[in-house]
Amino acid sequence: MGKVFLYVLAVFFTVISISSCTSEPYQINEENASRLLGTLSSDDMRGRQAFTPDVERAADIITGEFEEIGLEYFDNLESFRQEFSLNEYSVTESNVTVNGVEIPANAYFGFINGEEIIWEPGTVSTATINASDEFQARFNEIRTGDEDMLVFVDEAHSDIFGQYQSYFGQRSSRIMEGRTGAAHYFVLAEPSEEYDISVKAEMNEMGLSNVVGKIEGNRPDEVVLFSAHYDHIGIQNAVEGDSIANGANDNASGVTAIIELARYFESLGKPERTLLFVGFTAEEMGGYGSQYFSRQLNPDEIVAMFNIEMIGKPAVSGPNTAWITGYERSSFGELLSKSAEGSVYEFYPDPYPSQNLFYRSDNATLARLGVPAHSISTTPIDVDPDYHQVSDEYETINVPHMTNTIKAIAKAAEGIVSGEDTPTRVDVNQMD
Numbered sequence: 001m002g003k004v005f006l007y008v009l010a011v012f013f014t015v016i017s018i019s020s021c022t023s024e025p026y027q028i029n030e031e032n033a034s035r036l037l038g039t040l041s042s043d044d045m046r047g048r049q050a051f052t053p054d055v056e057r058a059a060d061i062i063t064g065e066f067e068e069i070g071l072e073y074f075d076n077l078e079s080f081r082q083e084f085s086l087n088e089y090s091v092t093e094s095n096v097t098v099n100g101v102e103i104p105a106n107a108y109f110g111f112i113n114g115e116e117i118i119w120e121p122g123t124v125s126t127a128t129i130n131a132s133d134e135f136q137a138r139f140n141e142i143r144t145g146d147e148d149m150l151v152f153v154d155e156a157h158s159d160i161f162g163q164y165q166s167y168f169g170q171r172s173s174r175i176m177e178g179r180t181g182a183a184h185y186f187v188l189a190e191p192s193e194e195y196d197i198s199v200k201a202e203m204n205e206m207g208l209s210n211v212v213g214k215i216e217g218n219r220p221d222e223v224v225l226f227s228a229h230y231d232h233i234g235i236q237n238a239v240e241g242d243s244i245a246n247g248a249n250d251n252a253s254g255v256t257a258i259i260e261l262a263r264y265f266e267s268l269g270k271p272e273r274t275l276l277f278v279g280f281t282a283e284e285m286g287g288y289g290s291q292y293f294s295r296q297l298n299p300d301e302i303v304a305m306f307n308i309e310m311i312g313k314p315a316v317s318g319p320n321t322a323w324i325t326g327y328e329r330s331s332f333g334e335l336l337s338k339s340a341e342g343s344v345y346e347f348y349p350d351p352y353p354s355q356n357l358f359y360r361s362d363n364a365t366l367a368r369l370g371v372p373a374h375s376i377s378t379t380p381i382d383v384d385p386d387y388h389q390v391s392d393e394y395e396t397i398n399v400p401h402m403t404n405t406i407k408a409i410a411k412a413a414e415g416i417v418s419g420e421d422t423p424t425r426v427d428v429n430q431m432d
Contacts, residue, residue: 026267028260028410030403036065036256037312037402040230041248041394048247049234050282051206058230062211062279065259069266071213074276075296082210084292089115089201090172097196098152098189106162109169110185111143112201117183119197125149128191131156139164139186140432148183152191161188173201174285176292208281210289215266217274223297224417225276225305225373226261227290228254229283229362233388242390248397249379249386253312255279257406264410265417272419273303280362290362294369304332304416304423305373307363311405312397315378317348319401322378322408325350326358329430330372332423336412345408352382359432368431372423378405 039045039061046054063080073080089112096103125147129138131154142151153161164186175181185197211230232247246252262277280289315321327333327349336347350357357375358364366373378401379387386392415421 023267026264028264028403028407030399032263033256033260033403033406034399036259037248037252037397037399038394040252040255041246041392043244043246045246047234047236047245048230048232050208050231050285050288052234054234055231055281056209059209059211059279059281062230062255062259066211066213066262066277069213069259069263071262071266071277072216074212074214077212080211080213082212082293082296084208085177086174086206086208086288087177088172088174088204088206089113090204091199091201093198093200095196095198096185096187098187099192099194103187103189105169106165107188108185109165110173110199111168111181111183112173112199113148113175113181113183115201115203117185117197117199119148119150119185119195121193121195124197126191127151129153129157129186133157135160137432142184145184146182149185150195150197151184151186153186153188155188158188161186174206174288176288178295208288208292210281210293211279212293213262213277215262215271215275215277217271219273219419221301222273222419223276223302224273224413225278225302225366225371226258226308226413227278227280227305227362228258228308229281229289230255230279231281231284231289233284236390239390245388245390246393248392248394249310249312249384250388250392251283251309253310253397253402254308256402257308257311257409260406261410261413271417273417275417283362287362287365290365294365299366299369299371302366302371302373305363305366305371306409306413307361307373307375308409309361309375309377310379310381311377312399312402313379313384314398314401316351316380317346319398320344320404320408321346321348322376322405323348323350325361325363325375325377326367326426327374329358329367329426330374330424332372332374335415335421335423339412339415340408343408343411345404345411347376347408347412355381357381364431367426368428370425370428372426376405376409
């Protein structure tokens with residue numbers, strides 16, 4: 001009787017094992033993609049703006065999907081939430097005087113790192129943006145420095161200075177936890193050793209969280225990253241009674257992709273390389289989510305970053321095509337293009353180089369660390385009437401196209417996930 005029981009038990013577990021090994025992989029499908037997209041871009045999400053309860057509810061939805069899929073927590077986290085905070089400094093008073101002349105408010109703007117700044121002659125370093133300088137390049141060079149600095153800008157740059165002042169002059173300064181940041185004030189005036197800068201601000205600590213899930217591979221120190229930002233721009237000025245910028249294409253479509261990709265790759269069993277699926281927060285506010293994430297791991301271990309951005313509309317080259325930002329900066333794009341050979345899908349270089357899209361999403365943060373980090377998109381961004389508008393709604397999305405793009409990314413990633421392909425690194429010396 002005992003032998004019969006053991007025999008039956010052995011057969012039972014053999015059948016279970018065979019069943020487990022022969023189970024079909026998850027099929028990325030329009031029904032589930034549509035469900036995810038509709039939920040994330042619904043009016044109930046109120047545009048998912050960072051620092052609001054709305055973005056937190058979106059994070060809860062992604063967390064629930066990761067739990068259902070069965071992903072693991074990232075490193076030492078106790079949940080799928082990777083929480084961090086920012087100190088926001090809002091200017092309450094400011095006065096700028098150069099050579100005894102008070103500078104009007106529209107002729108200066110700054111980035112502060114505390115609740116008070118008092119700069120007098122000799123107390124802070126100074127710099128200039130000369131007439132012959134390329135303004136944006138010089139501005140970025142100064143902003144990435146770690147030294148407090150007063151910057152005099154030549155009148156030749158008054159037009160572009162006005163654009164920067166209009167944008168940055170209305171924003172609060174935000175500094176991520178664990179960093180001090182440098183204070184920089186830009187003044188449209190002739191260089192002078194006689195100046196008086198006085199600024200007072202209020203500080204408010206603000207919480208944020210990325211959502212991170214993992215599939216541990218045979219190679220824990222070789223990571224393939226799939227990412228998309230889940231925040232958008234929230235409530236805007238009403239257009240025909242609508243004030244919610246739903247962000248269906250930007251970027252509920254990308255988040256839908258990483259969830260579907262997580263479900264697909266989890267169904268295949270243990271991969272060769274470790275896979276991370278990340279929903280970044282606050283991309284629209286300055287890329288704070290990807291900045292924080294990049295400091296929590298060794299960038300040398302990230303083999304590739306598939307950053308998925310706005311795939312809800314067919315590209316100008318056709319419904320079965322997607323473009324890749326920074327195509328020439330690593331062999332990532334070449335590998336994806338090669339993987340699509342013989343299929344109906346095509347990957348090709350970003351057709352909008354003048355728009356600098358390689359630097360306008362979360363991939364740029366990791367690329368600056370040498371990671372082959374690129375954004376994959378399909379949207380005709382130069383003519384898209386819904387970009388950052390309240391009209392970016394579910395109804396504007398081509399769900400079959402979006403679903404096909406997710407399938408194409410899954411297939412294109414196989415060589416990198418399996419370890420057969422490894423893209424070359426980005427040259428950090430060539431990054432702006």
